[in-house]
Amino acid sequence: MALPALTLSLQFARFDGVTEHRAALPRAFVARCLRRALDGDAELTVRIVDAEEGQALNRDYRGRDYATNVLTFDYAQEPLVMADLVLCAPVVAAEAKQMKKPLAEHYAHLLVHGALHAQGWDHETSEADAEAMEARETEVLAALGQPDPYARSRRPRKPG
Template identity: 65%
Template structure:
């Protein structure tokens, strides 16, 4: 059985907070994002500190705390265009609490953000179940433990 070709990806990887740079080699970040893409993509991934994460979450979502991942999606087709903002200290704390590696948590959050960039959501019960199932399939396909089990 032939493996489906991965969608083309133009990736910009930025480290405003360089503390996790060694956990996010470009080739792995690209692999994790491509696994969740269903169309060509132009994705910027920016790793930020708690101050920038909090400021962005407050400005764009009205929530005054740093969150793990923010997705700014601009187009869904014919090219997926989005910015994924990940807050390094929040990701590290969540990985510690979940007793998983930083790599596994970043892979999950990049898959999660990439699905959001394509219009998937989890605000309603049915949507949440569908998105979690898709995330689980992709993340386990990448060789990581199911993030929801």
């Protein structure tokens, strides 16, 4: 099965620590993650930003005054997926550290997550939609050789 065609613009804002994020996000890695998550051809911009820019975008476009890990601005789904994915480097790094996972692994998850949003997937509409999106993310990440990011939350809890 041929993967979808992808036109990719990968951008890094200027911020302290950007070198670590550039190292975790080689262009080929980003393209591979996105192409696996896409069901059709796409033109995507991926921008890695600092907390200030991430917070401003989240506040101005979603009405939420904090920096979040990934924002997806989807412009078209047919005949071509067109979207901007904005990843907030300090948030992604803090989450990766908290989850004790490599930065690149967490970026892979968020790139897939953002690409699914660009195609209309939404985890905030219902529990069923959230479960479907998580299952698709897990499937795509497995194809990339990445672990299931939701494995911890699905483990049965011990009584007591």
